[in-house]
Amino acid sequence: EADIYQTPRYLVIGTGKKITLECSQTMGHDKMYWYQQDPGMELHLIHYSYGVNSTEKGDLSSESTVSRIRTEHFPLTLESARPSHTSQYLCASSPGTSGYNEQFFGPGTRLTVL
Amino acid sequence: QQQVKQSPQSLIVQKGGISIINCAYENTAFDYFPWYQQFPGKGPALLIAIRPDVSEKKEGRFTISFNKSAKQFSLHIMDSQPGDSATYFCAASRPGNTPLVFGKGTRLSVIA
Numbered sequence: 001e002a003d004i005y006q007t008p009r010y011l012v013i014g015t016g017k018k019i020t021l022e023c024s025q026t027m028g029h030d031k032m033y034w035y036q037q038d039p040g041m042e043l044h045l046i047h048y049s050y051g052v053n054s055t056e057k058g059d060l061s062s063e064s065t066v067s068r069i070r071t072e073h074f075p076l077t078l079e080s081a082r083p084s085h086t087s088q089y090l091c092a093s094s095p096g097t098s099g100y101n102e103q104f105f106g107p108g109t110r111l112t113v114l
Numbered sequence: 115q116q117q118v119k120q121s122p123q124s125l126i127v128q129k130g131g132i133s134i135i136n137c138a139y140e141n142t143a144f145d146y147f148p149w150y151q152q153f154p155g156k157g158p159a160l161l162i163a164i165r166p167d168v169s170e171k172k173e174g175r176f177t178i179s180f181n182k183s184a185k186q187f188s189l190h191i192m193d194s195q196p197g198d199s200a201t202y203f204c205a206a207s208r209p210g211n212t213p214l215v216f217g218k219g220t221r222l223s224v225i226a
Contacts, residue, residue, distance in 0.1 A: 004157075033213065041201050041219035043158075048213055058213065090157050100146045100165075100207070103214060105157025 003027050006091050006106040013081055014114050021076045021109045023091030032074040033103065035090040036060060043090070049074055081113045117141055118206050120217025127224050133191035135220045137204035140185065144206040148214070149178065149189050152201045161202070162189070194224045 003026040013019055023032065033048045045058030049068040063085075064078050074093075078085055091106040119138045127133045137147075148163035164171045164178040164187065171178045177190040191198055204217040 031211075041221065043203065043216045043219070045213055045216075050211055092157070100163075102148070102160045102163075103150075103158075105159065107155070107157055 004091060004093055004104050004106040006089075006109050008109060009107065010110050010112075012112045012114065015080075015082055017081050019078050019081055019111070021078075021089055021091075021111070023074045023076070023106060024072050025074075025093040025104070025106075026072060027093060027095065027104070028071065029093035029095045029104075030071065031094045031096075031101075032068065033092040033094075034058075034064075034066060034074070034076050035092065036062070037088040037090055037108070039087075047076065081111075083113045086111060086113050117215045118204060118217045120204050120220060122220060123218070124221045125223070127191075127194045127222065129194065129196060129224055129226045131194050131224075133194045133198065133222055133224070134188055135202055135204070135222070136186065136188045137206075137217050138184075138186045139206050141206070141208070142185070143208045144215075145209055146207045147178070147180065147187050148205050149176075150203040150205065150216075152203065152219075154200075158201075158203055191222075194222075196224045196226060198222060199224050 005024050007022045030051045036044045044060035046060045046062040047066040049055045089109045092103045094101045094103045149161045150158035151161040152158040175192045180187045202220045205214040207214045
């Protein structure tokens with residue numbers, strides 16, 4: 001089983017609150033990713049990082065921000081949560097410098113914004 | 115624009131039957147095609163992957179068939195079992211440091 005952790009696993013929060021979803025991996029992977037997953041299954045890439053101090057936006061327009069100060073840690077922050085942010089958020093990591101490497105996913109954080 | 119089109123969206127197969135999920139792509143620069151399997155409450159996990167220098171790759175009951183000229187690839191699950199019931203995602207990536215592009219997923223139910 002992959003050593004990638006997400007906390008919290010479940011979060012219910014009110015509109016307007018600032019929240020940070022945590023993601024950590026102990027595999028020393030350079031690449032890390034955040035996905036938003038619809039209830040109907042589709043995965044949307046919202047942010048990714050190829051190393052410390054490197055962050056990129058993905059395909060899905062998002063009001064979230066990320067930081068990569070340490071290799072093992074890639075937190076996702078929502079400055080002001082809204083009901084439209086209700087979803088499952090998946091973190092993943094992969095090794096190497098090519099695109100051919102396996103992505104290891106965490107168990108996800110299920111976020112509900114009331 | 116969906117770069118990787120996956121079908122069907124859902125699939126019901128009898129135990130012991132063959133499950134077939136198809137994906138098509140447009141970008142000829144793609145050169146890595148993995149399949150991920152996701153169980154409820156878990157993140158996706160790599161199931162099997164193929165590069166375009168081969169037309170088929172088999173691992174146990176799971177086979178990827180790849181048709182480069184048609185820009186299509188498919189996952190075949192032989193002797194499908196109830197434990198195979200999950201959501202399956204195809205994906206593709208280009209050479210270099212680029213993220214995977216995922217299909218929309220197929221929800222497979224194997225019934226006894």
